[in-house]
Amino acid sequence: MAPAAPRLPSAPGVQILGPVTPEQASVLSPAAQSFVAALHRCFNAHRLALLARRDARQGEIDAGRLPDFLPETAAVRAEPSWRGAAPAPGLVDRRVEITGPVDRKMVINAMNRFGVQDSNAPTWSNNLDGQVNIRDALLGTISFTAPNGKSYRLKPKGELATLIVRPRGWHMEEKHFLVDGQPCSASLFDFGLFFFNSARASIAAGQGPYFYLPKMESHLEARLWNNAFNLAQDMLAIPRGTIRATVLIETILAAFEMDLPPPLKTSPRTFIKKLRNHPDKVLPARGDVTMTSPFMDAYVRLLIKTCHKRGVHAMGGMAAQIPIKGDPAANDAALAKVRADKLREVQAGHDGTWVAHPELVKVALAVFNEHMPQPNQLFVARDDVAVGAADLLSTRGLAAGFTEADLRLNCNIALAYMESWLRGVGCVPIHNLMEDAATAEISRSQLWQWVRHGAATRDGRAVTAAWAVQILDDETDKFRSELGDEKFRASKFDLARRLLAGTIQGKEYSDFLTTLCYDHILTITAPPSRM
Structure with a gap:
């Protein structure tokens, strides 16, 4: 019989409205709650204002004012001397990363191979279990026994991958955790709980704390993250700059402001969303919109040039293919697509890439090892690239229509x-x-x-x-x-x-x-x- 759920004490102003197991309670202590609540109280009003700014910008786009590079940041973009921080330990060579959820088995398998990024459905239980699993992985105490009796353990410390955690985007709330009667920012909940419980273990492991930051639409939203990082580090007496973050460029508006935040990764998926009311921007079948499509290719070239100009990594996209069992021909065709895509990325100047399945790690690794024998390609300047606003919005050359x-x-x-x-x-x-x-x-x-x-x-x-x-x-x-x-x-x-x-x-x-x-x-x- 499972142990009874504890009577969880709550911090002042905090209400916990979801069930908590004894193991989950270990990451949801009153001190951890107070830490998250402090972040929320400091930054939630600004978060809400930035979300309102998103709505206002969408209204402008609907009315015909299409995205463009910001004139107020022209001087920053033109300044040649500023650089990002040098790559931190575990982030110098990022040639292959795997993305996955944070269940116990997946965390072990991912850290035994390559870095893990979150593909999590944010149920209350998943979120808390993920916090426990990541903490235990960093402490080296994680293990898992499957129903069939198979046991999973971490490899020795020197053979482990770098862990990169992805909190939820600014638009989401954690409705099981109330601060002063209001749902907590899901971003600050995920980040704060991890940082409070696992930052020191991450530092001791020599690999973090590191984050992927999703769904941002402006440099102001990146600045909000930076402010939250600084306060969190100050509160725990951890030196500023210990945290490192990679921004996912997965919104079209962020693509126009990428010459401002930290290391970047391509994932531009919001062309349809932001331009949804423009009939001339209707896209063809999903399979016909690839990374070689005009606006996607412009994203990639601009991202690599921007990152390398600032001395930071430019990560490639995810290979979504998975092994196809029982059909060797189809499996070979899928792997050929992965190889071709990774070859395109490494030849363009990317410093690393993503895969979605462990079996694809060796495929992507082989391509990057052959064409990138050094740890990264920060020396690839891409001075040949000149991308304008029209290029980031272009649908020219796309296959027509759908069936x-x-x-x-x-x-x-x-x-x-x-x-x-x-x-x-x-x-x-x-x-x-x-x-x-x-x-x-x-x-x-x-x-x-x-x-x-x-x-x-x-x-x-x-x-x-x-x-x-x-x-x-x-x-x-x-x-x-x-x-x-x-x-x-x-x-x-x-x-x-x-x-x-x-x-x-x-x-x-x-x-x-x-x-x-x-x-x-x-x-x-x-x-x-x-x-």
Whole structure:
């Protein structure tokens, strides 16, 4: 029988509205709660103001004022002398990183191979278990025994990978943790809890504390993170500059401001979102929008030039392919795509790359080892690159249109991913690709965009809201048929279908799949009695 949940004491002004196991309570002490609460009280008002700024900027884009480089930062961009901090221990050579969730087995496997980044569905239990698992990994005490009896242990310290933690984006809240009656910033909750419990262990391990920062849209949002880092370091008497962060350039607005923050990684996925009300920016089938598409290629070239000018790493994108068992020809074709993509990245000047599956580590590593024998390519200046605003917005050269099959594929992917996310699983193999929230967003957003503008398939049929919903119902029925009635009723497909139907009909658009679904994974309880 599992031990009874403790009567968790709470810090002043803090209410914990989710169940907490004895092990989770070890990372949610009153002192840790107070630390998170202090960060939230200092920075939440500024966070909310920056989110309001996002809304205002979206209104300007909808009205026709397209993104451009900021005139007020021209002098900073033109200044040749400023440089980022030198790479920290464990970050000098970043040639292959693996992205994954923070369950105990995954953390062990990832640290035994290469760095781990978070693909987590943020249930309350997942978040707290992840904090425990990461802390134990840094302390070297983590272990796991699978139901089949197989045991997982860490390799010796000198053979371990560097751990990089990704807190949630500024737009999210942690509704199980209230500060002065209001939900805590999820970003500050994730960061603060990790930093309080694991920063010193990370420093002792010689690898951190290091972070990936997602979903930012401006240098002001990066500055807010820097302010939070400084306060956190001061509060724990850790020297400023100990924290290192890599910014994910996964919003189109951030691409126009990348010559301001720290090391960068390409992941530009919000072209559709930000330009969704512009009919001339309707994109073709998801599979036809690749890293060699005009605006994506411009992102990459500008990012490498910008990073290397400032002496920091420019990381490549994720290989979403996974091994295909039982079909050698299909598996060989998938691996060939990975090799070609990684060759493109290393020849462009990237200093490292991502993969989504452990078996792809050796594939990516072989390509980078052959073409990047030194630890990085910071010496590749890319002075040949001249990227303007029009280049970052260009759709010239893209394949035209899409088919009904593309519509059905987008519905299928978005539906399957959302169903899994609602069950607490945020990294999902679908059609031989590893989908996370960002990739599933492409499918959902394309459906909305095609309906919104009445885009036509290649055979001339206009996409209407009614047709999109009919296709969604067809795909839902396929899952019902595959699972059988009993398993289907036990799944989250009905809820996923309802949520997806409400956001693909060309009307109201939810900016994030995760916020659209978040309230449905809450496990709110009455606050425990204070001790």
